Amino acid sequence: MSKNMELARIFAEIADVLDLTGANAFKVNANRKVARTLEEAGEDLAELARTDPARLRDIPGIGDSSAKKILEFVTTGKVAEREELLASIPAGVPALLQIPGLGPKRVRTLWTEGGVDSVDTLRAKLADGSLGGLPGMGPKTLKAIEESLTFLDTTRGRIRLGEALPVALELIAYLRNAGAVTRISHAGSLRRGKETIGDIDIVASSTHPAALHEALRNAPGVSKVLVSGETKTSIRTAHGMQVDLRTVADAQYGAALLYFTGSKEHNVRLRERAQKMGLRLNEYGLFKEDATAKGTPQERGEQPVAATTEESIYEALGLWWIPPELREDHGELENQPPKDLIDTKHIKAELHCHTTASDGTLSIAGMVDQAIARGFHTIVLTDHSRSQAQANGLSIERLRAHIAEIRAVAAVYADRISVLAGSEVDIMVDGTLDYPDDVLAELDFVVASPHSALRAESAVATERLLAAIRHPLVHIIGHPTGRIVNAREGLSPDIALLAREAAKHNVALEVNANTMRLDLRDSHVRMCVEAGCLVAIDTDAHGAGDFDQLPYGIATARRGWLGNSQCVNTWTRAKLGEWIASKR
């Protein structure tokens, strides 16, 4: 398993304690940024520190000091600065920062003046009323803290993209019905297609914003109104999801959408760029900066340089268009995103799906009909191999009968769609495949996937997957890490190495579009793009509705800067057919 998450926690802890002890805010931020970099890295940075420390130092945001700490962790298993910092304050204090409404200043007040040294003592002191009279802590603040604690008891943390998007779209439809909406969109990490979402952001322009804010406060399923102003409303749903609505005049909509889509880091870079150009960027527009004038440009009623659309703002900043999924400060201001960035409408083939032969819910013909309905020219049926007993995996005998059945259906559909006989074959612990080669050769197509031993060491996992990539009959490595979003970390092989080897062997690495998987993940896709290997985006459909998960896989691939030409699912029937045949 990768050490990135463990290291990220260490840097986050360092940042928290520095923050609580009143250290330089920029130093705090620098540590937070390193934590974020570690969380989002596609490769194991501890491993990188071991093998190529110079490259570690080249990663933006990681300077000498942080690189040293990562190296220290690699050699000793800990970071002395973190140990010292944590020892300097009561163990339960940093956790107080997780409570909504409590930042470093209030936590410090609670701790040093109120004797609060943990969440438990906070609870007790709130209950016995002994916190009244602390500076800046009036009755409303204390009540808000109490409510936050109750909320934390029931919260589920970040939710999956596939859960959040339907809720957001439903709310947007509801707000549209409330009237007075000119333009409206989801924003934030949801619009950027991140695999998990903290809260749902909605931006709207409206002729009667007050009506819109009232509609959200009264929306079905609202359990609490958190914030309610003239331009901003935040509510919490009964399911514990927070929804923020921001309204602006229509002429400012582009600036607002840009701002609330983020990411924060992308916005900071845009504003720095604006500043250098003598401009000021905020959620109302891009303005000429006038340091001598009082107040904000929008307060002075100044005409913005650009504001109505996101496109106009990027253009005025001398930048190319940057799609929302790429706005992470991952080089999108320095390098132009691919002009043929992958899009759902480009997908013309499903290469990994299941039927009732193993654990799917539709027949062969049923799945083929679904593919035709989506305008695909090719579908490969890939039921589970024999080791997947719990998924009704096919014995060799059953596989042969299934192949015959697929061929019969294929003949019926031949003039409308290519129907191919494949299998999702388990990659065994030792890297061999679950059927002998002569059986695999009877199939048109092979997706090789890991399903077991998903806690193996990184180096072991790498060798196991490399063996599958080198197998001459394999087309795709399915969900290469086996991770489940928010639930199972899965394997952490050396993806860069796998991608280079896949490029050499003309094998595609899969982006499994199922919202539970999204595997490969965004940062891994970026490594595939850099290595130039083929990528497949498949839904791994087990029934009709699963085909609709494709956009989640597309979002993940876009976040990895994947272009059309590198994705086998976008190829023409003929070109795809040639690649498939080349493995036989």
Add this chain to the structure above:
DNA sequence: GCCGTTTTCGGCCCGACTGTTTTCAGTCG
């Protein structure tokens, strides 16, 4: 702590909302 189209030193994005305050600090995104 990080970084460089003015910089190896001296900066480091911008505004809404709330609560506790007489003009602003703290938090959040």
